[in-house]
Amino acid sequence: MSYADVNGISLYYEEHGSGRPLILLHGGYGTGEMFAPILPLLAGGRRVITVDLRGHGRTADVDRPLRFQTMGDDIAALIGHLGLAQADVMGYSLGAATALRTAIQHPDVVRRLVIVSHPVRHDGWFPQSLAGFDQMGPAFAEAMKQSPIYEVYARVAPRVEDWPVLVGKMGTMLRQDYDWSAEVAKITAPVMLVYGDADSVWPAHIAEFYALLGGGLRDANWDGSARSVARLAILPGHTHYDIAFSPDLAAAVIPFLDAASLEPPAPMGQ
Numbered sequence: 001m002s003y004a005d006v007n008g009i010s011l012y013y014e015e016h017g018s019g020r021p022l023i024l025l026h027g028g029y030g031t032g033e034m035f036a037p038i039l040p041l042l043a044g045g046r047r048v049i050t051v052d053l054r055g056h057g058r059t060a061d062v063d064r065p066l067r068f069q070t071m072g073d074d075i076a077a078l079i080g081h082l083g084l085a086q087a088d089v090m091g092y093s094l095g096a097a098t099a100l101r102t103a104i105q106h107p108d109v110v111r112r113l114v115i116v117s118h119p120v121r122h123d124g125w126f127p128q129s130l131a132g133f134d135q136m137g138p139a140f141a142e143a144m145k146q147s148p149i150y151e152v153y154a155r156v157a158p159r160v161e162d163w164p165v166l167v168g169k170m171g172t173m174l175r176q177d178y179d180w181s182a183e184v185a186k187i188t189a190p191v192m193l194v195y196g197d198a199d200s201v202w203p204a205h206i207a208e209f210y211a212l213l214g215g216g217l218r219d220a221n222w223d224g225s226a227r228s229v230a231r232l233a234i235l236p237g238h239t240h241y242d243i244a245f246s247p248d249l250a251a252a253v254i255p256f257l258d259a260a261s262l263e264p265p266a267p268m269g270q
Contacts (some may be wrong), residue, residue, distance in 0.1 A: 006077035007070070012058035013051045013078065017043030020111075021087040022257065023075060024050045025095025027117075027244060028170055029149045031057030031156060034092070034244055041250035046257070049087070051078065052156075053098060055166045060158045066169040068178070072101025079109045088257055090114035092244040094170075104180065107188040114253050116194045117201065117240050120212065121179045124205035129240075136171025138164055184212045192231040192256045194249060196238030206232070229262040 003010045014032055016039060024042070026034040032050025035042070042048050053071055055061040064070070075098060079087050089110050091099030096118035103110040119125055125133075141164040144150050154160050191213050195206055210216050213230035220227035233252040235243060243249055256262075 004078050004081040006081055007074045008064070009054050009059060009062055009074065011051065011054065011074055011078055013049050016048045016050070017046055019046040020257075021047045021049060021082070021084055023079070023087050023089045023099075024048060025053065025075065025089070025091035025098050026051070026056070027093035027095055028174075029056065029144070029153065029166070030094075031152055033057075033152060037245045038247060038250040041247060041254070046088075049078075049082070051075070053095065055162070055169060057153065058156050058158065061162045061165060061169075066173045068097045068101045068173070069105065071098040072105050075099070075102045076106035076109050079106075085109070086111040088112045088114070090116065090253065090257075091118075092116040093118055093240065100180065103187045103189055103191075104183045105186075107186055110187075110189040112257055113187065113189045113191045114194065114256065115191065116249065117196065117199055117243055119201045119205050120181055120184060120209045121205065122177045124201050124209070126200050126202060129200040133171060133174040136167055136174065138168070140171070141167035181212055187213075190229045190231075190256075190262045192233065192253060194233045194235065194243070194252055196240060196243045197234050197236050198239045199243070200240035206234075231256050231262075 001014050003012055022042060024032065024035050026032055031052045035050060039048060052059040054074060055066060075089065086109055089099045089102055096115045099113060100115055103113045144167065153163060193206065193210055195201060207216060210230060210232045214228040215230035215232055218226060235248045235252060238246060238248065
C-alpha cells in the first residue's frame with residue numbers, strides 16, 4: 001500500500017504478485033478493490049498494480065476538474081514513479097478511458113492495452129447510459145449512499161465529505177462530448193477490446209472501434225497470416241455492470257497479456 005506524488009496529487013496504489021507489470025484501473029466511483037474477485041487470477045505470474053484514480057477511494061481530490069486526459073497523465077507518471085520503462089495497462093469503464101488516454105498521450109510507456117467496456121466516441125454509449133450521466137448531481141450523490149460503492153468510499157476516502165464533489169465532477173466530465181477516433185492511430189501497443197454481449201455500448205460502435213485498430217477489416221486467411229494484432233472479446237451473459245468482477249474477463253485477457261508475440265504468422269512458404 002503506497003502513494004505516488006505525481007501530477008499534483010498523491011496517487012494511491014497497491015502491488016500484488018511479481019513478474020511483468022500490469023496496471024489495473026477501476027470504474028467510476030470505485031477503487032482498486034473492484035478487481036478483488038479476479039485479482040488472484042491476474043496476479044498469478046505477474047506484478048499487478050491496482051490504482052485509486054484521482055478523487056476516488058484513498059486518492060484525495062484536488063481543486064481541479066476531472067478530465068480523462070489528466071488521469072492518463074497520472075498513470076504515465078505512476079509508471080515513471082515505479083521506475084518502469086513500460087507496463088501493461090488494463091482499465092474498465094472510467095479506467096478504460098484513462099487507459100486509452102494513457103496509451104494515446106504516452107504511447108512509449110504502454111506495452112499492451114486492454115480496454116473493457118468503454119467507447120472511443122461519446123455517442124458510442126447507449127442513450128440510457130447517456131441519460132444516466134445527465135442525472136449525476138446532488139440527488140444522485142445522496143441516492144448512491146445506499147450503494148456498496150459508497151460503502152467502500154466511506155470506509156477508505158480521506159475526506160468522506162467530498163463524495164458529492166466527486167459525483168458532481170464525474171457528471172460534468174461524463175456529459176462532455178468527445179471523439180478520440182483519429183487519435184487511436186497514436187497508439188503503438190497491441191490493443192484488446194472486451195465487452196459484454198449486453199454492455200452499455202452499441203455493438204456497431206464496438207465493431208467500428210475494432211476496425212480503427214485494424215481488426216475485422218478482411219478475412220484473416222486460412223493460416224491467419226492476414227490477422228490483425230488487435231483482439232476483440234465479447235463475453236456472453238455479461239453486462240457493463242458485472243463484467244469487471246467475472247473470471248471470464250481474466251480468462252479472456254490473460255492469453256493476450258501472456259502471448260510472446262501477437263504478430264500474424266508468416267504466410268506459408270516464407
